Amino acid sequence: MRNAQDITAAQAEADTRRWLERAVIGLNLCPFAKAVHVRGQVHYAAYLPADESGLIDALLAEAEALSAIDASARDTTLLMAPNTLSDFLDFNDFTALAERRLARAGFDGVLQLASFHPRFQFGGTEPDDITNATNRAPHPTLHLLREDSVSRAVDAFPDAEAIFGRNIETLEALGIEGWTALDVGPGSAQ
Template identity: 45%
Template sequence: MSEESVVQATRNWVEDVVVGYNLCPFAKRELVRDRVRFVVTAADNEDSLLQALQTELLRLDDEPETETTLLIHPHVLQNFADYNEFLDAADGLLAYLDMEGVYQIASFHPDYQFADTSPDAAENYTNRSPFPMLHLLREASLEAAIDSHPDVDGIPPRNIELMNKLGVEKMREVVFACHQNSPEAGE
């Protein structure tokens, strides 16, 4: 799959799932303003992914016009357990770069599974994406968005309720459709 197709499938997912279902009430504004950077890394091992993560964190530091970055890594950490373990290394990199409190890393994966849920629980689709990715967020912007939201604590339970209402089959179809509407889908 080409880089263009990976980006388009991810963009479709952000537009159709994250924004379309209002899973993150803060996402639409930055997407409309074109302040979301979609980047695909060719990393095929954890070390090269950490290097790509460092590059993107430093880039965010240098580019205040970019609000957030989705670092998509389709060639590494396909297994969710391995991905989940890698998040500790990603947080360790934030500490090493002295960027704790400046940036935060949110996690999305095709097989995302919250603790104490079954693999087939619909609520996992709040964090299930077409490809494994790391979402790099500016902590100050996140805090400002949270402070301005009337019911930030209500977001997760509302999302869980919505996913359970829509169901696993519907959400599988929606995420699958994100791939179908990318450039190589017709090939």
């Protein structure tokens, strides 16, 4: 496995695509992901510095770019930060700051921010609890979603609230060994 400081944009994108295809779409963790992936409407961007000092600016630039492009060309953006914020609690704090900055920049009601992290952990769970994998990606990732697209997807899905519970059941049935066998960690797509 590579040193985190050596992760390139190409490797971060390859790792993230593999995770998206094998875990998110393959396990149907997000029933909305397959359509935008197949249509090529997912934009991958990488923030490579080893500190997060410019990550907010990069996120705001990606938000501007996403808003400026028609959804038929780009519906969502995954901004990967493979070389920084390796500590989940730091990343979690950063995500809260990022949400406030997006709102101040005028994106409230326009874009949503979701986050994924290799060490994601729900409150009240142990680090090795398989249910944490629902929000685990190969690299710290900020996911910009269009509010309109999310609303349409939820309206089209008969029981959107059930997704989380179904994901938990899927991962518990898969188990740690099954998740590991998916090979969706950093550097797996080499």
